[in-house]
Amino acid sequence: MFKKIIFLIFIGMISAQNNYPIVLVHGFMGWGTEEMGGYKYWGGSEDYAQFLRDEGHTVFTVSIGPVSSNWERAIEVYSQLKGGQVDYGKAHSNQFSLIQKPEGKIYTALYPEWDENHPVHLIGHSMGGQTARMLQYLLTHEIMEDDNNGIAEESSLLSGLHQNWIRSITSISTPHDGTTLADIVTRTMPFVQYFVGLAGVVGTRFYEFDLEQWGFSREEEESWTGYVKRMRTHNAWDSKNMSSWELSIEGAKELNAFLQVDPDVYYFSISTTTTIKKDESQYHIPINGTSLLTRTRSKIIGSRVGYWNDGSATDSTWYENDGIVNTRSMRGPTTGANGPDPIVKYDENELLIPGQWYTLGPFQIDHWNIVGHLGTEEANAFAKQILFNQAVRLKALPSF
Numbered sequence: 001m002f003k004k005i006i007f008l009i010f011i012g013m014i015s016a017q018n019n020y021p022i023v024l025v026h027g028f029m030g031w032g033t034e035e036m037g038g039y040k041y042w043g044g045s046e047d048y049a050q051f052l053r054d055e056g057h058t059v060f061t062v063s064i065g066p067v068s069s070n071w072e073r074a075i076e077v078y079s080q081l082k083g084g085q086v087d088y089g090k091a092h093s094n095q096f097s098l099i100q101k102p103e104g105k106i107y108t109a110l111y112p113e114w115d116e117n118h119p120v121h122l123i124g125h126s127m128g129g130q131t132a133r134m135l136q137y138l139l140t141h142e143i144m145e146d147d148n149n150g151i152a153e154e155s156s157l158l159s160g161l162h163q164n165w166i167r168s169i170t171s172i173s174t175p176h177d178g179t180t181l182a183d184i185v186t187r188t189m190p191f192v193q194y195f196v197g198l199a200g201v202v203g204t205r206f207y208e209f210d211l212e213q214w215g216f217s218r219e220e221e222e223s224w225t226g227y228v229k230r231m232r233t234h235n236a237w238d239s240k241n242m243s244s245w246e247l248s249i250e251g252a253k254e255l256n257a258f259l260q261v262d263p264d265v266y267y268f269s270i271s272t273t274t275t276i277k278k279d280e281s282q283y284h285i286p287i288n289g290t291s292l293l294t295r296t297r298s299k300i301i302g303s304r305v306g307y308w309n310d311g312s313a314t315d316s317t318w319y320e321n322d323g324i325v326n327t328r329s330m331r332g333p334t335t336g337a338n339g340p341d342p343i344v345k346y347d348e349n350e351l352l353i354p355g356q357w358y359t360l361g362p363f364q365i366d367h368w369n370i371v372g373h374l375g376t377e378e379a380n381a382f383a384k385q386i387l388f389n390q391a392v393r394l395k396a397l398p399s400f
Contacts, residue, residue: 018399020119020167021058021111022391024049025077027126027174028185028243029192032063035206039199042125043372046380048387057391060110060120064131065210066192067231069241070255072213073127074135076105078157081120083109087155088213090145096241102212116164121394123387125371126325127243129171129269130252133259133333139165140262164400168266170390173322173367176269177329178252180306180318181297182244194293195373196224211236249306249314249335256336263355266397268346270386271330271361272322272370275302284319287364291374294323294366301326308335324367332357352397360390 026032026041033040033049042048042061049059064076072088079086086105093100114120122132143158145151152159179185196207208218209227214236218227236242245251261267275284275298284302286295301321306314320327334340342356352358363386369375370383 016395018167018395018397019058020121020394020399021060022052022121022123022394023077023081023111024059024061025073025122025124025128025131026062026064026066027124027128028247029066030064030125030128031066031192031207033061035063035208036195036199037201037204037206039195039201041371043384044198044374044380046372046384048372048384051384052388052391055388055391057395062110063210067209067236067243068211068213069243070127070131070134070246071138071241073131074138075155075157076210077131077135078138079105080107081109081111081114082156083107083112084156086213087153087158089143089153089155089158091143091153092241093213096239098213098241099215100213104212104217105210114165116162116400119165119167119400121168121170122166123170123172123390124174125172126174126367127247129169129174129176130246130255130259132166132169132171134255136166136169136262136265137259139163164264166262166265167400168268168394168397170268170270170394171330172270173272173325173330173370174269175247175252175325175329176331176333177256177326177335178249178306179247179301179321179325179329180249180304180314181301181321181324182248182251184297184300185247185324193228250308252329252333253308253335253337256333256341257338258336259333260336260338261341261355261357264400266352266354266394267332267341267357268390268393269330269332269343269357269359270370270390271327271359271363272325272365272367273320273327273362274298274322274364274366274369275320277320278302282316282319284321286323289376290323290366291368293374294368298323298366320362322362322365322367322370327362330362331359 064073124132139162286298318326332343346358369379
């Protein structure tokens with residue numbers, strides 16, 4: 001199933017040029033280290049964050065809204081790192097009828113030193129890659145509380161410019177251009193239900209949708225089934241302020257119009273695939289060994305056409321996928337109104353420059369295997385090595 005794992009020894013021989021912390025940002029339907037009874041988003045039965053710490057890296061993990069919009073998820077990342085009350089902004093909250101400062105979302109800082117002198121590396125899996133790009137945008141743009149009065153938002157994040165707080169962004173299996181499976185993924189929520197079963201915490205309160213801003217919370221003694229059912233029918237799904245929209249190809253296109261590369265940030269994208277081209281056909285089918293959780297969906301994506309609002313459609317380059325996301329969408333944003341971001345193949349022999357995407361892969365591993373779920377021992381070792389290599393690669397980047 002896997003090509004021979006090449007251990008990038010040369011990377012470890014490069015002298016570290018920075019010692020900035022790594023922040024791991026989970027994707028759609030993800031969870032934090034204190035949830036799921038110890039079953040980790042990053043590593044499953046093994047803790048990949050601790051693995052990196054044992055290898056000498058400073059690592060923080062965040063727990064953000066699993067189905068929320070990237071705007072809200074990015075603000076939650078900021079609040080958890082810096083500490084304090086979450087503030088989604090007056091304009092955003094008014095637009096979507098949200099609670100601007102939910103009472104239950106006050107955090108003790110994971111990294112209170114975070115500023116231009118103490119930047120971070122962001123690594124996001126799946127939707128987490130979009131969230132990382134949104135956070136970079138919010139840090140470097142002054143947000144107005146009202147387009148008409150010209151008054152800036154009052155929050156510490158939205159009210160000013162925070163240049164050079166992020167040194168690099170790495171996306172893993174991220175739908176930068178959306179996924180043609182978005183409607184199925186977001187409506188059925190099949191994966192977290194499976195992982196809750198794996199973690200052995202069905203019926204407990206170890207998983208939350210974190211939607212206090214919508215006035216939605218789990219009721220006392222509410223069953224897991226009832227909780228999920230209420231979530232599926234919540235009116236938030238009908239707005240554009242939700243994961244379902246931003247994971248779609250049209251929603252991602254809107255994001256790509258303004259989430260553009262920053263000339264001072266290094267960008268990396270890690271792509272994955274679990275399909276091959278079907279004989280005498282343009283369609284893709286799952287390879288042998290693809291997990292049952294992703295096999296059916298990988299086949300659907302492998303023959304599905306997606307449409308944008310202008311009537312244009314995806315072509316055959318969208319069929320290759322990792323069971324959740326179209327592989328071509330993982331390389332970097334290409335569908336924005338201003339054209340594609342600069343995207344080049346990573347070459348270990350070339351000097352890296354900020355402001356463009358360096359793409360690695362596609363690696364033959366599925367959407368969940370890459371972060372340590374449902375894989376064989378070989379797959380887990382492969383995933384860990386990819387993450388470790390990237391962590392060392394980030395440490396070799398020049399400091400600000």
